[in-house]
Amino acid sequence: xIEPQTTIAILPETLVAETRKMRDQGYRLVQICVTRxxxxxxxxxxxxxxxxxxxxxxxxxxTGARVPxxxxxxxxxxxxxxxxxxxxxxxxDGNVLDFKGTFYMTAMKHPFIHDDAPxxxxxxxxxxxx
Amino acid sequence: xxxxTLIPFGPQHPVLPEPIHIDLVVEDEKVVEAxxxxxxxxxxxxxxxxxKDFIEYVYVAERICGICSFIHGQTYCQGIExxxxxxxxxxxxxxxxxWGELSRIHSHLLWAGLMADAFGFESLFMHSWRVRERVLDxxxxxxxxxxxxxxxxxxxARRDITPEQMHxxxxxxAEIEKEMRLxxxxxxxxxxxxxxxxxxxxxxxDDAVALGAVGPTLRGSGVADDMRLxxxxxxxxxxFQPITRSDGDSYSRCAVRCSELFxxxxxxxxxxxxxxxxxxxxxxxxxxxxxxxxRVEQPRGEVVYYIKGNGAKNLVRFRARTPTFAxxxxxxxxxxxxxxxxxxxxxxxxxxxxxxxxx
Numbered sequence: 102x103i104e105p106q107t108t109i110a111i112l113p114e115t116l117v118a119e120t121r122k123m124r125d126q127g128y129r130l131v132q133i134c135v136t137r138x139x140x141x142x143x144x145x146x147x148x149x150x151x152x153x154x155x156x157x158x159x160x161x162x163x164t165g166a167r168v169p170x171x172x173x174x175x176x177x178x179x180x181x182x183x184x185x186x187x188x189x190x191x192x193x194d195g196n197v198l199d200f201k202g203t204f205y206m207t208a209m210k211h212p213f214i215h216d217d218a219p220x221x222x223x224x225x226x227x228x229x230x231x
Numbered sequence: 232x233x234x235x236t237l238i239p240f241g242p243q244h245p246v247l248p249e250p251i252h253i254d255l256v257v258e259d260e261k262v263v264e265a266x267x268x269x270x271x272x273x274x275x276x277x278x279x280x281x282x283k284d285f286i287e288y289v290y291v292a293e294r295i296c297g298i299c300s301f302i303h304g305q306t307y308c309q310g311i312e313x314x315x316x317x318x319x320x321x322x323x324x325x326x327x328x329x330w331g332e333l334s335r336i337h338s339h340l341l342w343a344g345l346m347a348d349a350f351g352f353e354s355l356f357m358h359s360w361r362v363r364e365r366v367l368d369x370x371x372x373x374x375x376x377x378x379x380x381x382x383x384x385x386x387x388a389r390r391d392i393t394p395e396q397m398h399x400x401x402x403x404x405a406e407i408e409k410e411m412r413l414x415x416x417x418x419x420x421x422x423x424x425x426x427x428x429x430x431x432x433x434x435x436x437d438d439a440v441a442l443g444a445v446g447p448t449l450r451g452s453g454v455a456d457d458m459r460l461x462x463x464x465x466x467x468x469x470x471f472q473p474i475t476r477s478d479g480d481s482y483s484r485c486a487v488r489c490s491e492l493f494x495x496x497x498x499x500x501x502x503x504x505x506x507x508x509x510x511x512x513x514x515x516x517x518x519x520x521x522x523x524x525x526r527v528e529q530p531r532g533e534v535v536y537y538i539k540g541n542g543a544k545n546l547v548r549f550r551a552r553t554p555t556f557a558x559x560x561x562x563x564x565x566x567x568x569x570x571x572x573x574x575x576x577x578x579x580x581x582x583x584x585x586x587x588x589x590x
Contacts, residue, residue: 103463103524106523106524130443131533131552132535132550136539136547136548138547152458175441176441176560177443177560178443203268203270204268204269204270205269205273205589206270206271207273207275
């Protein structure tokens with residue numbers, strides 16, 4: 102059984118202000134998630150207060166996606182923002198702990214926006230059977 | 232201000248079962264700043280969903296982690312079942328609850344052993360893991376696996392627990408509970424253990440929420456938040472209240488996990504009494520078309536799966552936010568201001584699982 106979940110469409114320019122309202126009400130930042138939908142990226146910012154699940158959502162172009170950082174509001178967002186930057190190429194402005202593309206060590210840049218990204222396979226045995 | 236030195240901690244370190252790296256800026260013996268780095272074992276498992284059939288993917292979800300493997304599978308199945316409106320048989324919900332709580336017991340005992348090892352109490356480490364082996368025996372007898380259970384599938388459960396097995400399981404659990412009490416008594420009352428844990432790495436209630444902490448890390452700071460209150464699986468039929476401690480220090484987080492061991496035993500007993508007869512799975516037809524955030528309480532805290540399908544057999548997006556990922560900021564906060572010698576203990580108080588974190 103899944104609890105009722107609220108999704109609210111917002112504009113990227115109101116993200117920080119809306120997020121601040123959530124913090125002031127005592128909401129916990131649950132996660133930030135990006136989904137590639139064709140030539141666009143859908144961003145979800147999720148919050149929880151006493152198991153009330155609220156989700157902010159907006160879209161950005163796949164190429165050149167740019168969002169303001171919410172780390173001035175929720176410092177803990179730094180890890181999520183580094184993740185969406187490394188995996189999806191979303192430029193996050195103002196992340197207080199910016200790893201500058203080194204949070205994940207991936208074989209190719211921004212693998213989650215590519216169709217031809219290498220898919221994980223079983224490790225090949227080394228020469229000599231080791 | 233004393234001399235500042237940068238000390239790299241990890242990714243290979245005796246207390247770390249998995250690789251995480253932390254740059255510790257220390258002044259004499261005091262940590263003034265900690266900067267974490269992950270990324271050593273990123274496997275791209277979320278990307279793999281684009282190539283795997285959504286039914287097959289439950290095998291991958293279970294392999295995100297070798298400790299809470301079953302609950303990963305359960306969270307995934309629960310999400311798919313919600314999107315497809317699959318009526319999972321009640322008996323399957325109870326079976327999932329029992330296996331999930333067995334997972335919690337073995338995970339907390341694994342953590343207990345690692346924690347004892349971190350503060351140099353080797354005999355306590357060995358006793359914790361000896362008891363854990365008995366829990367793994369129960370899991371093996373009822374699912375066929377000790378690490379990857381493989382007993383959860385979209386639409387229900389793959390295996391049943393017979394009445395005879397349930398009787399035997401409860402008898403064994405009573406013996407295990409006695410042994411756990413001996414181990415927990417040392418964790419909570421031994422002076423040397425208290426000396427290492429009490430007042431170390433304090434996170435206030437407000438900070439725990441602001442830092443996005445989950446699980447025992449959050450409940451150890453006095454926040455009664457536990458996803459089992461969402462009443463997924465059979466939790467709606469069972470009596471359950473989250474365990475909290477208010478001090479917010481390493482001892483509180485330890486005490487929450489210790490109490491949760493017995494809470495899980497109680498939940499299994501309740502489930503064993505109330506489990507209904509009937510089918511354990513339904514046939515699944517079609518493919519998921521829609522989206523959901525599926526949330527379940529793992530041993531380390533809330534896990535969140537985002538699942539989105541478009542009616543094809545491959546999902547559009549699968550995203551797992553694991554509890555350790557959420558607890559890393561709280562760890563960074565705990566480390567600032569602590570003694571260098573306390574760093575290994577503090578790292579372990581969030582019960583880190585890095586393979587989960589990186590997926």
